[in-house]
Amino acid sequence: MATQHSRSAARLMMAPAVILLLGWMLVPLIMTLTFSFKKYLPLRGGDLGWVGFENYTRFVTSSAFWPSVVATLAIVGGVLVITIGFGILLAILLNQPMWGQGIVRILVIAPFFVMPTVSALVWKNMFMDPTNGLLSHLWRFFGAEPVSWLSEASMTSIVMIVSWQWLPFATLILLTAIQSLDSEQLEAAEMDGAPTFKRFLYITLPHLSRAITIVLLIQTIFLLAIFAEIFVTTGGAFGTRTLTYLIFQRVLEAQNVGLGSAGGVYAIILANIVAIFLMRIVGKNLDA
Amino acid sequence: MARAVTQQRKLINTAIAWGIGLLIFFPILWTILTSFKTEATAIADPPVFLNFDWTLENYTAVMERSNYAKFLWNSIIIAGGSTLLGILVAVPAAWSMAFVPSKRTKDILLWMLSTKMLPAVGVLYPIYLICIKFGLLDSRLALVVILMLMNLPIIVWMLYTYFREIPGEILEAARMDGASLKEEILYILTPMAVPGIASTLLLNFILAWNEAFWTLNLTAVNAAPLTAFIASYSSPEGLFFAKLSAASTMAIAPILILGWFSQKQLVSGLTFGAVK
Amino acid sequence: MSFKTTLFGASAMALVMTGAAFAENLVIATVNNGDMIRMQGLTDDFTEKTGHTVEWVTLEENVLRQRVTTDIAAKGGSFDIMTIGMYETPIWGANGWLVPLDDLSEEYDVADILPAMANGLSHEGTLYAAPFYGESSMVMYRTDLMEKAGMEMPEAPTWQFIREAAAAMDDPENDINGICLRGKAGWGEGGAFITVTGNSFGARWFDEEWNAQFDQPEWKEALEFYVGLMNDYGPEGYATNGFNENLSLFQQGKCGMWIDATVAASFVTNTNDSTVADSVGFALAPNSEGVDKKSNWLWAWALAVPAGTQKEAAAKQFIEWATSKDYIELVASKEGWANVPPGARTSLYENPEYQAVPFAKMTLDSINAADPTNPTVKPVPYVGIQFAAIPEFAGIATEVSQEFSAVYAGQQSIDEALEKAQALTNDAMEAAGYR
Numbered sequence: 001m002a003t004q005h006s007r008s009a010a011r012l013m014m015a016p017a018v019i020l021l022l023g024w025m026l027v028p029l030i031m032t033l034t035f036s037f038k039k040y041l042p043l044r045g046g047d048l049g050w051v052g053f054e055n056y057t058r059f060v061t062s063s064a065f066w067p068s069v070v071a072t073l074a075i076v077g078g079v080l081v082i083t084i085g086f087g088i089l090l091a092i093l094l095n096q097p098m099w100g101q102g103i104v105r106i107l108v109i110a111p112f113f114v115m116p117t118v119s120a121l122v123w124k125n126m127f128m129d130p131t132n133g134l135l136s137h138l139w140r141f142f143g144a145e146p147v148s149w150l151s152e153a154s155m156t157s158i159v160m161i162v163s164w165q166w167l168p169f170a171t172l173i174l175l176t177a178i179q180s181l182d183s184e185q186l187e188a189a190e191m192d193g194a195p196t197f198k199r200f201l202y203i204t205l206p207h208l209s210r211a212i213t214i215v216l217l218i219q220t221i222f223l224l225a226i227f228a229e230i231f232v233t234t235g236g237a238f239g240t241r242t243l244t245y246l247i248f249q250r251v252l253e254a255q256n257v258g259l260g261s262a263g264g265v266y267a268i269i270l271a272n273i274v275a276i277f278l279m280r281i282v283g284k285n286l287d288a
Numbered sequence: 289m290a291r292a293v294t295q296q297r298k299l300i301n302t303a304i305a306w307g308i309g310l311l312i313f314f315p316i317l318w319t320i321l322t323s324f325k326t327e328a329t330a331i332a333d334p335p336v337f338l339n340f341d342w343t344l345e346n347y348t349a350v351m352e353r354s355n356y357a358k359f360l361w362n363s364i365i366i367a368g369g370s371t372l373l374g375i376l377v378a379v380p381a382a383w384s385m386a387f388v389p390s391k392r393t394k395d396i397l398l399w400m401l402s403t404k405m406l407p408a409v410g411v412l413y414p415i416y417l418i419c420i421k422f423g424l425l426d427s428r429l430a431l432v433v434i435l436m437l438m439n440l441p442i443i444v445w446m447l448y449t450y451f452r453e454i455p456g457e458i459l460e461a462a463r464m465d466g467a468s469l470k471e472e473i474l475y476i477l478t479p480m481a482v483p484g485i486a487s488t489l490l491l492n493f494i495l496a497w498n499e500a501f502w503t504l505n506l507t508a509v510n511a512a513p514l515t516a517f518i519a520s521y522s523s524p525e526g527l528f529f530a531k532l533s534a535a536s537t538m539a540i541a542p543i544l545i546l547g548w549f550s551q552k553q554l555v556s557g558l559t560f561g562a563v564k
Numbered sequence: 565m566s567f568k569t570t571l572f573g574a575s576a577m578a579l580v581m582t583g584a585a586f587a588e589n590l591v592i593a594t595v596n597n598g599d600m601i602r603m604q605g606l607t608d609d610f611t612e613k614t615g616h617t618v619e620w621v622t623l624e625e626n627v628l629r630q631r632v633t634t635d636i637a638a639k640g641g642s643f644d645i646m647t648i649g650m651y652e653t654p655i656w657g658a659n660g661w662l663v664p665l666d667d668l669s670e671e672y673d674v675a676d677i678l679p680a681m682a683n684g685l686s687h688e689g690t691l692y693a694a695p696f697y698g699e700s701s702m703v704m705y706r707t708d709l710m711e712k713a714g715m716e717m718p719e720a721p722t723w724q725f726i727r728e729a730a731a732a733m734d735d736p737e738n739d740i741n742g743i744c745l746r747g748k749a750g751w752g753e754g755g756a757f758i759t760v761t762g763n764s765f766g767a768r769w770f771d772e773e774w775n776a777q778f779d780q781p782e783w784k785e786a787l788e789f790y791v792g793l794m795n796d797y798g799p800e801g802y803a804t805n806g807f808n809e810n811l812s813l814f815q816q817g818k819c820g821m822w823i824d825a826t827v828a829a830s831f832v833t834n835t836n837d838s839t840v841a842d843s844v845g846f847a848l849a850p851n852s853e854g855v856d857k858k859s860n861w862l863w864a865w866a867l868a869v870p871a872g873t874q875k876e877a878a879a880k881q882f883i884e885w886a887t888s889k890d891y892i893e894l895v896a897s898k899e900g901w902a903n904v905p906p907g908a909r910t911s912l913y914e915n916p917e918y919q920a921v922p923f924a925k926m927t928l929d930s931i932n933a934a935d936p937t938n939p940t941v942k943p944v945p946y947v948g949i950q951f952a953a954i955p956e957f958a959g960i961a962t963e964v965s966q967e968f969s970a971v972y973a974g975q976q977s978i979d980e981a982l983e984k985a986q987a988l989t990n991d992a993m994e995a996a997g998y999r
Contacts, residue, residue, distance in 0.1 A: 009388075009469055013380030014396075017444055020377060021400055024437040027418075028411035035414070041996065042413065042637035043655065043955030058995055063984055064963070090308065097294070098302040105555075106548050107309035110316055113547040115498040117515060118536045121522050122319050126529055130801035131813060132331040134318065141334065148801025151973035167312070172558050218442075221404050228500050231626075232522065237749035237966040238803075238973055248409045252630050254959025255637070257413050259995060264410030271405030279398070327837075331812070353604065353622075416638045425640050504627060505634065508642040509591050509619045520622035523808055524596040526831055527815075 029268075036261035043255045055262035064246055069270065071155070072242040076223040076274075078159035079166060084215055086163075087170030088208065092200075094171070095178045105175075112168035120232035123161045124150065128233075154238035161229055166222075170215045177211035178204065217278060224271050243267050316540075323347070323533035330529040346534035354517055356538060363513035363542075365428050366503065367496035370435035371489055374443045377436070379485075382447035383473060387459065397448065400441040408501045419506060426508040434506075435496045442495070443488055450484025451477065486553040490546075497543050514539040587615040588878040594620060594647040595628050595865065598831075599697050599905045602895065603886055609894060610885045616878045625752070629958075636661050636870050643870060644879045648693060649752075650684040650864050650936075654953045657692035663869040663876055665691045665883070672884045676909050681864050684936050684948075693866035694887040697827065698907030700860045700930035701760065703847040704814065704832055705821040706840060709733045709740070720848045720858075723764065723789060726821065730797040733820030742797030744819035745790070747972040748806035751958050754972075755965030756861055756950035757824075762786045764851040764859035768940040769952055769989075774998040776989035778964075778982045787978045789852070791971060803972035815839060823849055825863070826930055829923035830902050846926035848933060857941055861950035862934035864908070907931055956996045960989050 036055050039048040059065060094105060111119065127134050128149035136146030149157040181204065189199050227244055234240045236249060247267060251260030310317075322330050324342045332340075350356065385393050415434070416425070424430035454477060462476050478485070500515040507516055521528070521535040547554065594600045600622070607618045621643065623631060632646045636656060648656070656662050668674050674682075674691065681695045703726070705717055713732035718725065730742030746757040759769070767782035777783065794802050797820075799813060807824060811831055814822045815838040822828070835841040849860035867886060869879040885891060889911055895904045902921050904912065912918050913928045939949040946952035951961065967981040967988075993999050 009384075011384065014384045017377050017381030017400075017440060018396065020437060021403055021440060024403060024440075028406060028414055031414035032406075032410050039997075040413075041955070043633075043659070044996070045659070046637075058991070062991060063987060093301065093305055093308070096301040096305075097298050098305050099298070100302065100306065104305045104309040106551060107313040109547070109551060109554075110313050110544060113494060113498075113543045114316065114540050115500060115515060115518065117500045117518055117522070118540055119315070121518070121532060122315055122536060125523075125532065126318060126322060127315065129809075130804070131799070131809070131816075131818070132333075132529070134335055137333055137335050146800060148804060148973070151801055151803040151969070164312070164315070172555055176555060176558065217401070221401060224405055225407060227409070234804075235626075235749050235962075235966070237969045238975065239970070241966075244407050244409070247407050249959060249963065251409050251412060252634070253962050254992060255633065255955055256959070256992075256995060261410055264407050267407045267410070268405060272402060275398070275402055275405070331816075353601065412634065413638060416634060416640060420638060420640050426642055505631065508593070508621050512621070516621075516623070519624050519627045520596050522596075522624045524601070524624070525598050525808060525811065526837060527812060528808075 032261045032264045035257050036265050038258045040257040041255060042257060055258045059259055059262045059266060064241060067239065068241050068243045068246040071240055072224065074155060075159060075162065075242060076220060079162045079223055080216060080219060082159065082163040083166045083170040083219065084212060086167055087174045090171045091174035091178050094175055108171060109168040111164050114165065116165065116228040117232060119165055120161060120229045124233045128157055150234050151238050154234050154240045158229055158233060158240050162226060166219055173211050173215055174208060177208050181207050220274060220278060224274065243270060319533045320537050322530055323537045325530050327527040327530045331527065346530045349531060350534050350538065354520065359512060359514045359517040360542065362428060362511055363497055366431045366435060366513050367493050369432035370439065370496045371492045373432060374436045374440050374492060375485065375489060378440060378443040378447050382444050382451050383477065385448050386451035397445060400444055404441050412505060425506060426510045428511045430506055431503055431511060434502050435499055439492045439495055443492055446488040447484060450481045454480050483553065483556050487556065487558050490550055490554045491558060494543060494547065588875045589617045589619060590644045590875060590878055590882055591619050591621065591642065592645040593628060593632050593643045594622055595625050596622050600647065606894060610882060613885065614881050616881065618882065639872060641872060644873050644875045645867050645869055645882060647865055648868050650862065651948065651951045651953060653685045653693045653866060653868060654687045654947065655955055657687035657690065661871050662692040663871050665694055668884060672888060676911050678908060678910055678931060680862055680931050680934060681908060684862055685864060685866050693868035694883050695864040695866045695908040696887055697905035698864035698931060699825045699827045700862055700934050701824055701849050702826050702860060702926055702930045703821060703823050703849060704829060705845050705847065706843055707845040708843040709820050717845055717847050721850045722853045723850045724853050726850050727793055730793060730821060734797040739818055741799040741819050743793060743821045744799055744805065744810045744813050745794060745802065745823055746806055746810060747794065747802040747969055748804050749962065749966040749969040751951065751961030751965060753806040754969055755961045758790065758965065758968055759950045760859040760861045761790055763857045763940050763949065764855055766855045766941040768942050768944050770944055770946060772943055772945050774945060774993055776986050778986040778989065783982060784978060791978065794972065803969045826927040827906060829927065833902065833922060846923050848930060855941060858933055860930050860934050862931065862936055956992055960992045963988055
């Protein structure tokens, strides 16, 4: 039905967003690319000339590189599994009849509103501190040796903190999806004597697949870039140095912008690999 | 008989849901409680819950040290400004993608999302230099624009999914009646998309409010929002749990309250097209 | 120039008038340490005297460093005064990024600044930042526990004695750790501590050709000693303990000894916050038997003016105010002598009222025992005790200290950590063009 006229109008309307995003992507991208081929040391006078692929080789051959890729994937993967797993359970629970549903929902979504910096500070100091943290009080109360969360269980702790922040998001989207589930279908299945688990597996879960895809995609985008949670808690120690954090260390702590920029290019590549991978497995759910 | 069973089930559901809800909310609750304790009570072993001498001394101390109102105002302007500007840019784009799709629409959408994956720290120096050049260092305008661009992909995508659910027949009918493109968007589409736009606004306001890299690194005094306020209370010397809690409570309270009041809008619109 | 001289040479009364005529608004970036927060509270005194107003950007240490470094390297001009340390000052001064403080007024009395501090904050003899407070490190110990153990702390203990004392004071049943030391990753945290410990075992970061020295036996010996000491008598989870965590442990009576910054002395002897305030003794930082270097560092938080600021004159006025003898008097009159910013001025340590403060003498002795130009047993090409004053050091040392912290947490062996430290240090030095 769309006429030639509305087509060109459409292009015109799309233009601002596309041009802006193009600029937003291209300007820094071109700058990052340029710096990545340079020896750029702000504390030694800035731009010290072209060095070819030196920064690229140096970045990947550093002993920190592969562990950082693994750490990144582990955090993203861990948080996705936890938030989607618990998110589904919570969504189903919240969809049941109960008293004070509105209030419970408020309680559950609250962590999403908390700044990452604040939540990391609160968890690190008031919960995970091995001496004064609430968890160590709890452990001692039960006669156990308190855990030094951020060193002995560093990865688990960070996944826990980040999951706490993102669980509300997953739950909300999944809950909306569940609410749209045709209850007649479920009731019919119940009449037929289908056990709860089967009803979940064959009716609820397929219905949620689209919502799960969305959660997967959006959270991955945000999780690949998490920074504050690591900066505040471990500072990248104890195997929690993600690729983003490694780049931060190169650019700001070591003040080697060239090397960090090369790392930035690798991060974009990694992000795109993850994105393509995601599209492959979930793309058909996303008929965008 | 059936009624009794439902009642019992409802009771169990309620108990479990409240238990989990409180558990998830507990860290926030604990922070709020701690903000009313003295520094010594804050680390007391065993920890105290409610039976302590409630004090406002931490809030007084924080207010004395920092100009909270200024940080809060900057947060509101930056988060609000970037969100509104983002919506303004995104509505036309999302409209055209939803109603005049082409082969490349899906690619463009995914490409937009992929721009979000560029690690911010890698471009800190370039962006910093650009800001200096335009005299935009420590200005709210720079942050409004940068945060808008950061969140634009999400805004476009969310709006796109809402627009797509609006049945095309309505538009065609309007066109038959001779509605112009502008009228179409203004009087037909926008009202129908209000819940979607509302939740897009809310989500992006939250994201912008909580952004802590650019807001911290591009500001000094004039444009510093609450994320910078928090950075002055994290890990000082000596005991600090209570003061940190007070500062944290002050930083998250506005957005928490906003989120709670508007949760219905947020929930109803936060679907990203996941609901068919 | 003559204008400036007149301005600075003028009496306080004249300052009020001149200041009022050129009332500026200064933006000052500072760290959220207790002494700086106190200074923030006293700003009105400065405004009264000069007419200039002040806006504070108070940030946590790591954020502050990142913030001011970006700003000065990119010449952003966001701040009129920056709070920086002994590490940054000589590097930035050499780059010409800081305004030289060579024209401070007569009554400010530059010569009164402790020589160790003035040296560390200068580049080629020019002062680039004025010390707000300075510190070294020393042993703080519980006199009551020492007595109970039947031991006596010498004025200059060795590491071997420290170990014996830790063993004697360690009392897990009563929740008392023999010793608390920093293990937290970060070059200014555990990194600083292990570097000075290394110094006191005869180790060094680099040889004269900038080759990393982590493959040398001294480093291994130092790490083995530290890890052994902490595993046997240290607190749980010491791998994440920094200054703050240890301070809170010591204040709660959970440490027999604590070797850390001399500024901690005023916190642990403060009866409001510390449960052990009345039974704290002090001694010089230890060295390993037979090694002629002690494990005390030297640090100052100092105020500097970035080059290119439009408000140079007013900024210098602020620095003169904040690091003056009068400021110290002002704090003393409001908060008592124990709370004045320590370690910056000779006259403070000659003041009989301050000499009565229990930790005054040991602080001064520790500062005087530190020599940044000659920090190690074997010769080194760098200046600095717990750091090497080169731009690359912060990044390298943070990564090295992360490897070490992983050892403290039991995640890798000492040999593995040293091997990685050696490789990454050499790699980074190569990237920077030293090798």
